[in-house]
Amino acid sequence: MIQQFIELGQGYGDVYELCELIQTNEKRIHNAIIIISNNGEKKVASPAVAFKPVGESKFMPIYICREGIPYNPEKPSKRIELFEQALERIGKKAIQMDVKHSSYYSETALFYNHLIGILRLNHLIPPMQ
Template sequence: MMQRFIPLGNGYSDIYELMYIGRAMPERVRHMLVLHPFDENNPEASLALVMKPTNPGNFQPIYICLEGVPIPSKRYDLWRELADELQHDVIELTVSPSGKFSDQEIFFQHLIGILRTNHYLPRLQRSF
């Protein structure tokens, strides 16, 4: 299975696109995340939708608005309201900030490792 983050922006107006994706495909939403950076200089969180894998294709997208949502804020409240609407719990995790990584893809691989460790993503499956 291929798991990949799909960044939409920093959570300003693009949060509405993230919410639209959740409303358009509620049956595919597996988890709704709030990722708090462990950084006192950047208290803004990331919001993410972990989708169920596609069939066929076995591709699992994770749509994310990266480190741009203040907590508390109206945007955070909208996210919580969407979770209630879709009947999902909001999973909140504290993670390293993206600025600690030299490349965004390395940061996303770090997040995938955290999500796998916490069983929010299935473990890596190799096909030989």
């Protein structure tokens, strides 16, 4: 199975697109994740949703809004609240996980490969076949 991150943007207006994908594809949702990382002194969040492959396809897309949303657990961002509400409407909940910021990696592709490994190890997406 091919698992690939598809970056919608950095979480400004594109979080609305992610919420629409959740609503229109609710039967395909495999898991939803809020990836939290530190960018210096600031914490940032990346909402992401993994979708099941379509039909006979072996492609699992993972849509993400990467590291553009400030994260404060005591006072959640309106964009994170919108993401969680979209999931709640379909009876799902996002899993939170902490990872290194993408700036630690020389390329964004390496960051996404690392995330796929973490998601597989934690059984949040299926293992490589």
